[in-house]
Amino acid sequence: MTVDLQKIKKKLANNNYKMTSQRKAILEKIIENQGSHLSAEEIYEQVKKDDSNIGLATIYRTLELLCDLGIIHKLNFDDKCRRYELDKEDEHHHHLICFECGEITEFNDDILEDFEEDIKEEHSFEVIDHRIKFYGYCQVCQ
Amino acid sequence: MTVDLQKIKKKLANNNYKMTSQRKAILEKIIENQGSHLSAEEIYEQVKKDDSNIGLATIYRTLELLCDLGIIHKLNFDDKCRRYELDKEDEHHHHLICFECGEITEFNDDILEDFEEDIKEEHSFEVIDHRIKFYGYCQVCQ
DNA sequence: TTGACAATGAGAATCTTTTTCGATACAATT
């Protein structure tokens, strides 16, 4: 995996935050489940297995913190809850969402890079990032 | 505007639904505010001006219904509420979201049509639709 | 060891959305 707890620990320290056991546990679960787009509740369940004493509020606080530091980011599928995934600066990926079974698969690519230029010119909008969701039918559901 | 209440009325009728005064009022507000991505609450406020007796539940029920009929669709910005906009089959548009002021502008284009082909081949995923969000800084906030 | 402060757990609070239920509107039928 390209994610390194030590680096994250430093990033926390640089911002005056500590790598506590709870934060570590949460991070580990997120890393273990890369590609799963876990929700706060799901992470809670996972972490609870090892530390049955952790509170849901801690999960939310930690996720918020990790978002602020750019370690993870929020995702909005058409779910009613927010989901989270690791932020990997080296790769850009998008999501394929099946109308039928709801499965979400990832798909790496750097499309639209050229396009961002055009938008700058036509709309005076400086694009920093973009997210694409493709909706349709997965292999199984076609 | 390309939206026609008569057509919508027929669409409702075809599915055994009636064009009630409440539904009409809600639709009118959505049409009036094209491009505004109103939330349920905002639509409620608008409609309440004319019909102070309408219930919020009716707003939600109607929005749900209009989604099912493909007249509008839900949007998820990073807001905590869902927003809605008219579904215009003739045009595809995407959103430019400003990190700074949060303003959301629309932007028409048919990009990624070719791309959908490639995805079909590489991922066995049949793409029906896609949504793109571009994040960055708008003209004012740059 | 102590003091200062960050972090935590538990539960209350908040906010959006959905559900329930009795009342109402309306069209078709008598």
Added chain:
DNA sequence: AATTGTATCGAAAAAGATTCTCATTGTCAA
């Protein structure tokens, strides 16, 4: 005009996700 059946409605309760509060605990430097 009265009756019936059904869709729709408003109000309020309920549900579900997230945030806030606050007293307690953990950590680390002095």
